[in-house]
Amino acid sequence: MDIPRSIFLVGLMAVGKTTIGRLLAQSLGMQFLDSDHEIENRAGADTSWIFEREGEAGFRDREEAVIDDLTQRTNVVLATGGGAVLRAANRRLLAERGVVIHLDSPVDRIVERTAKDRKRPLLQNGDPRETLTNLMRMRGPLYEEIRHYRFVTDRQSPKALTRNIEETLRRDGLIL
Numbered sequence: 579m580d581i582p583r584s585i586f587l588v589g590l591m592a593v594g595k596t597t598i599g600r601l602l603a604q605s606l607g608m609q610f611l612d613s614d615h616e617i618e619n620r621a622g623a624d625t626s627w628i629f630e631r632e633g634e635a636g637f638r639d640r641e642e643a644v645i646d647d648l649t650q651r652t653n654v655v656l657a658t659g660g661g662a663v664l665r666a667a668n669r670r671l672l673a674e675r676g677v678v679i680h681l682d683s684p685v686d687r688i689v690e691r692t693a694k695d696r697k698r699p700l701l702q703n704g705d706p707r708e709t710l711t712n713l714m715r716m717r718g719p720l721y722e723e724i725r726h727y728r729f730v731t732d733r734q735s736p737k738a739l740t741r742n743i744e745e746t747l748r749r750d751g752l753i754l
Contacts, residue, residue, distance in 0.1 A: 583652040584608075584676035585747075588721050590713055591660040592691040593683040594731040594739070599657035601740040606753060612657045616644050634661075642667055649675040660713070663720040673724040677752055679743060680725035685710045687732050 585602065587595040596612055603610035617640050618624050628637045641659060645668045648656050656676075662668050672678050683691075689707050722728075729743055747753045 584649065584654045584656060586649065586672045586676045586678045587655070587657045587681055588663055588672065588678055588725065589660065589681035589731075590683070590688060590710065590717065592688045593660075593681040594736060595657035595681055597736045598681060598731070598740055598743070599655045601736055602743060603655035605740060605744055606655070609651075609654045610657075611648050611651070611654050613641060613644050613648060613662060614657075614659045616648060617641055617659075620644065638665060641665075645671055660717070663717055663724065669720060669724045677727070677747070678725045680721040680728040681731050682721075682728055683731045685714060 585606075585608070587599050589595055599612065600610050602608075614625060617628070617637070621628055621640060623631075625637065628640065632640075638661070641662055642665055645658065645662055648654070649671045658668075658672070662672070685707060688710050692706060692710075727743070727746060729739060731739060734742070744753070
């Protein structure tokens with residue numbers, strides 16, 4: 579693989595994509611972008627409102643347009659939404675336009691991280707553990723399909739994990 583123009587972070591909600599993305603971008607002198615924040619900025623509304631008014635399909639349409647736009651930019655670290663991989667077009671764009679890093683975490687840890695979070699539409703109904711287990715079962719193979727690397731974010735500090743990712747990318751000649 580050539581030196582990537584950008585780095586894309588994928589994984590379930592609350593695995594640390596935004597936190598790690600910001601740290602990695604800062605460390606590498608790249609711009610940090612978050613696809614969910616970009617969707618909200620363009621819509622002038624938060625994700626919960628979009629899901630409520632337009633349904634998941636409406637949100638995914640917006641997400642696909644944003645992923646297409648943001649993956650064309652160079653020198654960025656992009657944190658994607660957990661469901662960005664659901665559409666084949668997004669998977670193709672992510673895999674073709676940069677290096678894809680899958681951040682993963684055990685379901686129990688994600689449940690801990692989201693216990694008090696009321697801004698995640700998919701966790702507002704039913705048992706969060708069951709929902710997350712189902713999401714992991716459904717999305718896991720999609721993350722695997724496009725990832726170049728997988729890092730587990732379970733108990734490692736964000737700074738330590740960022741160093742680990744950076745060292746791996748340098749070792750493999752993907753960053754200078």
